[in-house]
Amino acid sequence: MKASAFAYARATSVTNALELLTAHGERAKVLSGGQSLLPAMNLRLVAPEFIIDIGELAELRGVVVREGVLTIGALTRHADLLKSPEIATHAPLLADAVAHVAHPAIRTRGTIGGSLAHADPASELPACMLALGATIIARGPNGERRIAASEFFVGIYETALKPEELLVAVELPVSPKNSTHFFHEFARRHGDYAIVGLAAQAFVRDGRFANLRLGFFAVGDRPLLAKSAGKLVDVVITSAVLAEASSALNDELDPLEDQQATPAMRRHLAKVLLARCVSSLLDRPDLYAGVSA
Amino acid sequence: MTSAQEKSETLSALDRPNSYIGKTVPRPNLDRLMQGRGLYVSDMELPRMAHVVFLRSPHAHAKINGIDTSVAKQMPGVIAVVSGSELSTVITPWVGVLSHLKGLKSAPQSAIAVDRVCWQGEAVAAVVASSRAQAEDAAELVLVDYEELDAVTDMRTALDPTTALIHASLGDNLAFERNHDAGAVDQAFAESDEVVEAEFVFGRHTGVTLEPRAVVADWNAAEARLTIYQGTQAPHMVQNIAALHLGLKESQVRVVCKDVGGSFGIKVHIYADEMATYALSKLLRRPVKFVADRVESFNTDIHARDHRCKGKIGVKRDGTITAFEIDDLTGIGPYSMYPRTSAIEANQVVNLVGGPYVTRNYRARARVVFQNKNVMCQYRAVGHPIACSVTEGLVDLAAMKIGMDPIEIRRRNLIADDAYPCASPSGLRFEQLSHHAALAKLVKMMDYDALRAEQAALRAKNIHRGIGIASFIEVTNPSAAFYGVGGAKISSQDGVAVRLDAQGSVICQTSITEQGQGSESLTAQIVGSVLGVSMDRVRVILGDTDNTPYGGGTWASRGAGIGGEAALQATKVLRKNILDVAAAVLQSTPGELDIVNNGVVNAIDGTPRIDLSELARIVYFRPDTLPPGIQAEFMATRHFVPREYPFAFTNGVQASWLEVDTDTGFVKLLKHWVVEDCGTIINPQLVDEQIRGGVVQGLGAALFEKCVYDERGQLTNANMADYLVPMSGEMPDIDVGHVVSPTLETELGAKGAGEAGTAGAAAAVTNAVNDALRPLGTIITEIPLTPQVILTALGRI
C-alpha cells in the first residue's frame, strides 16, 4: 500500500501555487490536509504525477468576521473550526457539524477547503455551506470567482472548480440573532461518514418557521438544499403539514446504495431526520411522535 | 463453591509471603513498549533484505492461462518475479486435514497458485524488489491471462448437484460433516409443552490485528539454516511446518518471535504467502520480508464464523428444557486451512451447544462446505459465539413462549454447582463449573430487578430498552485431544526453564508466547512468587525456538494454565536446589530454610541467613569453598501437559443492557456485565482486560463486523472505512466479576480467560435486542444487527 511515485512541490504563495497548477494542469493535485488525498493515493485509486502542497500558505488559514460576513480561509483546519469563538458565535451550526467530522487526529490535519473541494456527498461541511448560504471563493490564473454553494457541488467528488483553480476561502453571512439550528447525522460509529445527515438553519417566530434551510447530506450524489422546506415556512405545522413536506422531500431525494444502506433506508432516515429536526426546532415533541408511530 | 483456600489444607507455593499471585502488578514489558522499543517484525531491517509483494487474483475462481513477467522484471529495483510453478521446486504443497476429524477432506494447496486461483486475493506471483514501493510498481506490470470460472459463493447451494465443483478430485464441495445424537430427542420434543425453532445467521468476519501479519525469512546458505522472524502464536509449529515443506530438518529452522501487534488466533495458522516468503528466501539466498498491507489482510487473514444454524428447543411449562437440536452449515473457502484445519469451528459448535444445561437430549448435524472465498479458520473463541448465540437464543425464545423470565429459566436448567464432575450431552467432561454462583453474582451486579423496572417505565414512554443474558462455557487448556491426536505436530505441552544467575537474578525461558495477553507478566509473577524473589529480578525469554523449551505457544486460552504450571513446577525444583545448597553452606537443613525477598531466611522466624546474590557468588565463583560432593544445580526445567481432562472448561454469564431506536434501527449499548470463572486468577487486571477485550470483539460481531462478499465472490469492503471494527465511542462500560473454581489438575489451578468475553457477548446483545423489540413482536436471529437489518425486520423499510 504505497503511493505511486510522484513529483512534489511546496507552494510558497498562492500565486506560486496557481503557477504550478497552470503548468501541470490535470496531472497535478493540490495537497491540503491530505486526509482524503493521501489514503486514495496509497490505495492507488489516484496516481497524480505532481503534488502541490499548499500546507504552508498561512495567508489561507484563519477565520475573520467583517461587516456581517464570516470569511474562513481554505487551509483552516477542522480542529480550528471546532475551537474558534467566531464560529461558535456566528455559525454555531458549523461548530456542531465539525464535531462529527472524523476523529481528533484527522481533524487536526483536515481542512475546510480540502473537504469542500473533495465534495464527498456524505460530508458534513458541504451541506452546512448550503444551509448557511455560503459563497465559495476560487482563485485561478484569471483572478477570483465567487461561486454560490448551491452551484458549487455538482456530483460525487465533483465541484465547479476548474483544474487550474484553487479554493481560497468561503464566506458565510453571519447567522442572524435569534436564529436556530439543528444538526444530526446517523453514522454507524462516531466519526464515520454519515448514512444520512441534516444540517439545518432556521428562524422561528411565534411558533412558525420564518425561514428554514435544510441541508441534507448522503442522500444523493451531492448535498441537497431541500426545496420541500418551503412547505413548512409561514404555516402552522401540523402532522399533516409535516407529512406533506416529508413526501415532497421524498420526491427530491435520489439516494445511492452502499455498504451501509439501501436507497430505501436512506429515504426513510431522511424523513426521520426531517421530523426530528422540525420537532426539535419548534420544541414540539408531538410532531415527532406523530411521524414515528 | 470451591475456592483456592479450600483446595488444600497446607499453604501452597503460591500462598507464600509477598506472593504476586492474585495481584495487579504492572506488566514488565510495558515501559519497553510504551517507549517505542518493541521489536515488531514489521520494523525489522536486515542487510541485503528484499521485500516481496504478492500479485493477487482479482477473481474468485479462474484458470491461469499464462503469466507474463517480462516487463515487471525490467522495473527498477526488481530482484525476481516468481510464479507458483517456479516456487513449487522449492516448497511442497500441503493438505489441511486431521485424522480425528473423520471424513474431513481438502485439496493440495500451494504457496502460490499454480494453474488456478480459488479465491479473490490468492497469490498468483511474487514480486521481490529492493523496496515495497518498487515491488508494488512492478506488480502492476505483471500480466496474467485469466479465464474466469464459475464461483461457488453461497454456502446454501454449495452442495447442489448443479453447483460447480471447486476441486474435481474431491467429488463434491463437502469438506466435513459431523452428526451427533444423544438421549431421546424425538421423544423429548413430543413430550414438550412447546417446541420453538429459529434459524441463526452469523456474518463472516475477521480478527483485524493492529500489526498485520509480518515475516522476515533469512536463509543462510553457509549454515544451511533458515531463520524465520515472524509474528506468530506458535513458533515451534512454524518451525515444524516450514522444515517439512522446504525439505529441511527442524534443526535447520529457527523461528524468532518477539513483539506481536495482536493475534486473536489470526496468527496461529500457516498462510500460503508466509510459506512463499520462506521459500523465496531459500530460492534467492537472501532475507525476504513480507508484511501484509491492510487490503490484503482483509483478503487473506483467515475469516471466521459465517454460519447458518437452524436450532430447535423443547420446553415444558415449568421451564424444564427437554432437548436441543441444531443443523449447522458453514462455508470455509476453497481449502481447509493448514495445519489446524477449518472443520474445528463447526466441530466446536456441535460440542458446545446446550453445554451449560442439564438436558441430555441433543441432536446435531454440522456441515462444512467449500466456497470460492477467503479461507476460514480459528479466530478467538472458535465456535463459541455461534454455539452460545444459538443455545442462549433458543433458551430465550423458549422462555418467551412459556412466559418465563430469562433468569428464571436459566436457574431451572443450568447444571447445579454441586453436580460435578459430569459431562455435557455431547460428551465433554466438566471438572467443576459454577453457573449458578456466576448467575447469582451477575443478577446482583446488574441489579436485575431495578433494571427491569426501569425498562418497564421507559417502555411507557416509547423507549425500547432490552436486557439480554447469555450463559456460556469455554474450552481452555487443551490437551493433545485438540490437534495432536489428529496427527498435527502442534505441541500441547509447554516447557519452562528457570535459572539463578550470578547476582541472584533469574532468567526464565518459556515456550509460551506473548501477543499482549501478559504471558511475560504472569510467568514472572509465578516465578517470583514461588522462588521468593522480586519480579524485577525475573527476566522472561519467549518466542525463540533456539532458546526456549519446546512447546505449543499461546492460543486456545492455554498460556497461563499450561505454561504457568510448567513455570510453577520448574521454579519449585530450582527453589529446592537452592535450599539444598544453602543448607550445606549454612550447616542447616533445607526444611529449616526458606527464600523470602531475594534472600534465604530461617523458615521459623524469617531471620535473614544469606542473600541469593551471595549464595550465587559462592556457587559460581568459589565452588571450592562448598562442602565436598556438592554440585549446585541452579537451573531447572519442567514441562506440563494436562492428562486427566482433555480440556479445562470454564464458565460464566454475560448481560447486555441496550436501547434500540425503532425509527432508525440503531442500537446503543448502555452497559455490559460479565461474571466468569477462570479458576485461580494470577493477575486480576490482566484477566479483566482479557475479558473486556474479548467482549469488545464479540460486540463487534454483534453490531458491526462483516466481510461483505458479492455473488461473484468479491470482497467488497476490504478496508477500514467499510469494514467496521468496534471503536471505543460505541463501547459500553464493561463490569467484570469473578467466581473462582480452580482446576485440581494443576497446583496453579488456573484455567484460561482469553476467549470468555468473545464467547458470550454477541448472544447477550442479540437477546437484549429481542427483549427490547418484544412489544413490537419482532425477533431477529441474525448478526451483525445493523440498522438495515433491524429496520427491515421491523418492516420500516
Ligand SMILES: Cc1cc2nc3c(=O)[nH]c(=O)nc-3n(C[C@H](O)[C@H](O)[C@H](O)COP(=O)(O)OP(=O)(O)OC[C@H]3O[C@@H](n4cnc5c(N)ncnc54)[C@H](O)[C@@H]3O)c2cc1C
Ligand atoms: C478515517 C477518516 C474519517 C473521515 N471522516 C470524515 C467524516 O466523517 N466527514 C468528512 O467530511 N470527512 C471525513 N474525512 C475526510 C476529512 O474530513 C478530510 O480532511 C477532508 O475530506 C479533506 O480535507 P483535506 O484538507 O485533508 O484535503 P486533502 O486530502 O489534502 O485534499 C482532498 C482533495 O481536495 C483537493 N483540494 C484540497 N484543498 C484544495 C484547495 N484549497 N483548492 C482546490 N483543491 C483542493 C485535493 O487536491 C484533493 O483532491 C475522514 C478522513 C479519514 C481519514
